[in-house]
Amino acid sequence: MDSSGSARAAGEHLGAPLVELERVNKHFGDLHVLQDINLTVRKGEVLVVIGPSGSGKSTLCRAINRLETIDDGDIRIDGEPLPAEGRDLARLRADVGMVFQAFNLFAHKSVLENVTLGPRKVRRVPKAKADEEGLALLDRVGVKNQADKLPAQLSGGQQQRVAIARSLAMHPKVMLFDEPTSALDPEMINEVLDAMVQLAHEGMTMIVVTHEMGFARKAADRVVFMADGQIVEEATPEEFFTNPRSDRAKDFLSKILTH
Amino acid sequence: MQEYLDIVREYDVLGAFWVNIQLAFWAALLALALGSVLALFRISPIGSLQWAGTTYVTVFRNMPLTIIMVFMVLGAWGQLDLSLSTDFNTNFFWLAVIGLSVYHAAFVCEAIRSGVNTVPVGQAEAARSIGLSFLPAAWLVILPQAFRGAIAPLGNVLIALIKNTTVAAAASVATETSSVMKTMIEFRSDYIYAIFFTFAIGYVILVTPVGLLTTSLSRSLAVSR
Numbered sequence: 001m002d003s004s005g006s007a008r009a010a011g012e013h014l015g016a017p018l019v020e021l022e023r024v025n026k027h028f029g030d031l032h033v034l035q036d037i038n039l040t041v042r043k044g045e046v047l048v049v050i051g052p053s054g055s056g057k058s059t060l061c062r063a064i065n066r067l068e069t070i071d072d073g074d075i076r077i078d079g080e081p082l083p084a085e086g087r088d089l090a091r092l093r094a095d096v097g098m099v100f101q102a103f104n105l106f107a108h109k110s111v112l113e114n115v116t117l118g119p120r121k122v123r124r125v126p127k128a129k130a131d132e133e134g135l136a137l138l139d140r141v142g143v144k145n146q147a148d149k150l151p152a153q154l155s156g157g158q159q160q161r162v163a164i165a166r167s168l169a170m171h172p173k174v175m176l177f178d179e180p181t182s183a184l185d186p187e188m189i190n191e192v193l194d195a196m197v198q199l200a201h202e203g204m205t206m207i208v209v210t211h212e213m214g215f216a217r218k219a220a221d222r223v224v225f226m227a228d229g230q231i232v233e234e235a236t237p238e239e240f241f242t243n244p245r246s247d248r249a250k251d252f253l254s255k256i257l258t259h
Numbered sequence: 260m261q262e263y264l265d266i267v268r269e270y271d272v273l274g275a276f277w278v279n280i281q282l283a284f285w286a287a288l289l290a291l292a293l294g295s296v297l298a299l300f301r302i303s304p305i306g307s308l309q310w311a312g313t314t315y316v317t318v319f320r321n322m323p324l325t326i327i328m329v330f331m332v333l334g335a336w337g338q339l340d341l342s343l344s345t346d347f348n349t350n351f352f353w354l355a356v357i358g359l360s361v362y363h364a365a366f367v368c369e370a371i372r373s374g375v376n377t378v379p380v381g382q383a384e385a386a387r388s389i390g391l392s393f394l395p396a397a398w399l400v401i402l403p404q405a406f407r408g409a410i411a412p413l414g415n416v417l418i419a420l421i422k423n424t425t426v427a428a429a430a431s432v433a434t435e436t437s438s439v440m441k442t443m444i445e446f447r448s449d450y451i452y453a454i455f456f457t458f459a460i461g462y463v464i465l466v467t468p469v470g471l472l473t474t475s476l477s478r479s480l481a482v483s484r
Binding site: 065067085086087089090091093094095096097098100102104105106107108117118121122150152153163166167170 | 304379381382384385386387388389390391392395399400403404407482483484
């Protein structure tokens, strides 16, 4: 793995805006979890969202494929506004990959079936072709030899890599990662991060909610720091981790860095 | 003893049990189908379907089965001319099957819904995130796991259904066990205890394997997480 952080930070490899959020607001009862969020993620960009728990970063991530509805504001993906519930929304979600903290692999299906279900049932890819592509994807994330097992028979790190393959199988335009390593034992975190770094270097557009600084430095173009439902700071990873501007960010970093 | 066996043969007790087994079989199939649809209604994101499912369950779960069975004969057939066969007895048989199905579908629905509650919400979110809309997500991801989590409660519904087939007497199915038992007692009251025991033990023998089977299935098919 190289550390091309500074080269990526220049940003010349980025394309047109792919995910756009404009004045997005959401409440959970009295709690204003997303406050006037404006954010644009360009094609090929890797954005890391960081912040204390309860800052709204997971909600932001989930709002982008409408697993959480928003109260007002606009979210556009590839120029198209997020559709309401129904067929159009399903079509959009097929183009937006999502990797969850708790993996959420389909518990009753084999690893390979987990990866091929979307292509077969949503994209109508014939079984033989879906299987072939699914195995190639499992190979890519290093779990091809587990293809016939059930998810519960795999370690957390293996399950999360299968979940990444499951998302990739849909050929998404952008991938969302909602704290993908938070539920993992420490020794399994790197195998998942390695797969994500590889993905980033292949040019995938990624929005990653994580506290993994190593990942941010290695792969991210930009870091967004959230607190209390607001975007407090935006910077390159190097800038953010070495020289945070806001007091909230300084305070947060001092807590996660001093051990 | 010989005389007792002759009575059992004369009144075709085995045949009577066979009628109840057939009633239970068809009613179980129909109730499972209808109950699954109702469960889908209740977990669907559409308000009017949820309402329809909830109302159905509230009405039929809280209504005595006997009243439904009597209605099938006196109301559905007698007044509304719902005829399912030109043969008198076959017609009553199917009217009873429908009455049993309609009633037990409410319980099947609730059993499946309890199974749905065993499926973590993340499964539905993952299904939606790969672009499956409600029906495919329910059919491919949620219900297969929900059924496996619902085997034990579904087994209880099946046990109740098998025994409740005796209420088909109220729908004029004269060849089923409770009708036959009544006739036997009427004509051979000298064997009243033997007759009672025959039917009581008959049902215990019939139903026990169902309980054993569903218990072992609910263990072997449990979804490991």
